[in-house]
Amino acid sequence: MVTEKTQDFHRVGRLPPYVFAVVNDLKQIARSRGEDIIDLGMGNPDIATPRHIVHKLIEACRNPRNYRYSASRGITGLRTAICDWYRRRYDVELDPESEAIVTIGSKEGLAHLALAVVEPGDVVFVPNPTYPIHPYSVIIAGGDLRSIPVAPDRDFFADLASATMLTWPQPKILVISYPHNPTTSVVDLEFFEKVVEFAREHQIIVVHDFAYADLCFDGYRAPSFLQAKGAKEVGVEFYSLSKSYSMAGCRVGFALGNPRVIHALARIKSYLDYGIFQPIQIASIIALNEDQACVDEIVEIYQKRRDTLVNGLGRAGWNIEKPRGTMYVWGHIPEAYRKMGSLEFAKLLLEEAKVVVSPGIGFGEYGDEYVRFALVENQHRINQAVRGIRKAL
Numbered sequence: 115m116v117t118e119k120t121q122d123f124h125r126v127g128r129l130p131p132y133v134f135a136v137v138n139d140l141k142q143i144a145r146s147r148g149e150d151i152i153d154l155g156m157g158n159p160d161i162a163t164p165r166h167i168v169h170k171l172i173e174a175c176r177n178p179r180n181y182r183y184s185a186s187r188g189i190t191g192l193r194t195a196i197c198d199w200y201r202r203r204y205d206v207e208l209d210p211e212s213e214a215i216v217t218i219g220s221k222e223g224l225a226h227l228a229l230a231v232v233e234p235g236d237v238v239f240v241p242n243p244t245y246p247i248h249p250y251s252v253i254i255a256g257g258d259l260r261s262i263p264v265a266p267d268r269d270f271f272a273d274l275a276s277a278t279m280l281t282w283p284q285p286k287i288l289v290i291s292y293p294h295n296p297t298t299s300v301v302d303l304e305f306f307e308k309v310v311e312f313a314r315e316h317q318i319i320v321v322h323d324f325a326y327a328d329l330c331f332d333g334y335r336a337p338s339f340l341q342a343k344g345a346k347e348v349g350v351e352f353y354s355l356s357k358s359y360s361m362a363g364c365r366v367g368f369a370l371g372n373p374r375v376i377h378a379l380a381r382i383k384s385y386l387d388y389g390i391f392q393p394i395q396i397a398s399i400i401a402l403n404e405d406q407a408c409v410d411e412i413v414e415i416y417q418k419r420r421d422t423l424v425n426g427l428g429r430a431g432w433n434i435e436k437p438r439g440t441m442y443v444w445g446h447i448p449e450a451y452r453k454m455g456s457l458e459f460a461k462l463l464l465e466e467a468k469v470v471v472s473p474g475i476g477f478g479e480y481g482d483e484y485v486r487f488a489l490v491e492n493q494h495r496i497n498q499a500v501r502g503i504r505k506a507l
Contacts, residue, residue, distance in 0.1 A: 128253050133476035137460050141470050152499045155470040157295070157441055157488040161360040161415055164408035170400040174393030184389035187380050188216020188368075192395045195402040196353070196368045204338040212373040213346065215380050218390055220325055220352040220367035221247050223379065227321065227350075227369065228255040230382040237285040239277060243474060243481030245295045245323065252289075260285070263480050264297055271308060278316055288313065291323035293336055293439025296477045296486040300334060300439045306342035313348040319375060320349030326440045328358040328409050331417045334438040340371055350375045357441060358409050359401045366390060366398045416441050419489040419496055426500030430507065443487040444474075448507065456482050467502035 137155060144151050174180050187193070193210035200206045208214055217223030224247050232238060234256035240248045242261035252259045260281060262273050278285060290309065292301045306322075313320045322339035330336050339351045350371035356362040369379055389395070423443055424436050434445045446452075447459050454462070456473035463469045463485070472488070474481030491499070 125254050125256075129250065130253075133457060133473060136457065137464060137470060137473065140461060140464055144464065144468070149468060151464070151468050151470060152491055152495050152502070153470040154487045154489070154491060154496075154499060155472045156490070157357075158490055159357060159360045159362050159441070160490045160492075161412055163360045163364075164401070166404060166408075167359060167361070167397050167401045171393050171397035174396040177393075180392040180396070182392070184392045184395065186383040186387050186389045188214075188389055189392065189395050191399050192216055192402075193368075195399045196370065199402045200338070200340065200370065204341050206338060206340045208340075208370055209373075213371060213376055215369050215376050215383070216390065216395065217352070217367040217369055217379075217383075218387065219356060219365035220323060220354040220369075222365070223352055223367050223369050224248070224321070224323065225251040225254065226382055226386065227375070227379045228252055228257065230378040231319065231375065232257040232287065235283070236287070237281055237283060238287045238289065239274065239285050239318075240289045241291065241294070242479065243296055243477030243484075244289075245291060245325075246477065248289045248291070248323070249478070252287075257286075261478065261480070262288075264294065264299060265480060266299075271312070274312065284316060285318055287319045287321060289321045289323070290339075291325070293326040293330065293437075295326065295440055296442055296444055296472070296474065296481065296484070298437030298440045298442055298444050300330070300336060303337040303341055306337060306339045306345065309339070310342045310344045310348055314344065318348070319372075320345075322349065322351045324351050325354045326357055327353060329413055329416055329441050330439045331413070331420065332436070332438055336439060346371050346373075348372065355398055355401055358412070360412055361398070361401065364390075364394045364398070366394060416489050419491075419493060422493045422496045423487060423489065423500065426497060427503065430500060430504035432503070432507065441489045443489070445471075445485050445487060447483055447485060451507075452483055456485050460485055463503060463506060466506035467499070469499045469502050 193214045197208040197210045228251035232255040237258045238252045239260050239262050241264045249259050339345050350369050354367040424434050451459050456475045460471050460473040472486040474484035
């Protein structure tokens with residue numbers, strides 16, 4: 115007889131409680147009472163997908179041939195387009211046949227890559243705090259998860275060296291992500307060169323999640339991990355159209371780099387999916403190949419929202435440094451409320467300010483003194499959120 119105890123299922127039982135569900139449930143209850151709740155929790159882009167991409171999608175949808183099964187690796191034209199994009203943007207050469215694969219968003223790609231290369235007991239280093247799929251994919255695959263703290267007062271490479279020295283068996287994979295969600299930290303190319311050097315020395319596979327590649331502000335330009343000399347020898351990079359082109363619901367991502375790792379991902383995907391709906395892939399080719407002014411416009415909108423939120427919170431007495439990347443603001447909880455922890459503080463903001471934020475604990479224990487704001491409301495609504503927070507605090 116099937117029971118309701120999820121603990122009876124090994125993989126499901128290993129997963130920790132989903133902290134964000136607590137705040138989400140409270141949000142739904144408040145909205146059911148008719149309250150106007152401003153949701154800055156989930157990083158779900160609200161900016162319209164550029165028109166020329168939508169027009170191509172509609173055109174492709176009218177072709178009956180595009181409703182057949184696609185390919186789990188992605189159509190050749192799209193794999194070629196992403197390789198051409200990397201050549202133009204980063205001067206990185208990639209082979210669309212052996213060094214590139216299309217994924218159903220980077221989240222699916224990361225999860226299936228873990229299933230492809232992580233064996234039970236394999237040690238995987240993951241930043242903490244970080245985007246939840248980074249640790250959860252390891253847990254689901256049966257790996258041994260180890261945290262590397264990410265914080266302004268920490269030396270990442272010192273923590274990495276210390277963790278490696280104290281770990282047995284030696285780590286198999288290092289997951290990194292810059293610009294970083296949720297902390298908004300950014301790095302330069304020298305950082306990636308040191309990562310490659312470390313990976314070579316310890317024979318570690320590097321997986322870099324580059325979801326916020328284009329969302330950079332104040333003159334900062336995020337480097338690609340693959341720009342570092344020797345990067346393709348040790349790892350892969352995931353890129354996504356979700357944020358740069360506001361195509362989150364289309365679920366288009368890519369894994370690029372080391373042929374052996376790409377082959378492993380392609381092999382396991384061939385058993386699990388037939389790829390993305392072909393019209394979406396055709397529209398994605400247009401996104402990558404045509405004028406990139408639309409990306410600049412999207413970035414400008416996020417920068418204005420960032421400034422509105424950070425400046426407004428500053429006037430309310432909550433001082434936060436302006437991030438140079440991502441679509442988030444990572445706020446250190448005001449000292450008077452810090453002992454509450456991020457989940458209780460997020461509940462307070464929902465109840466008193468009518469604003470939803472993501473509690474930092476949901477990204478790992480090292481995030482519990484913070485909350486994350488997603489810049490997914492217009493400036494008018496962000497100003498309204500600031501007024502509510504000022505009143506609540």
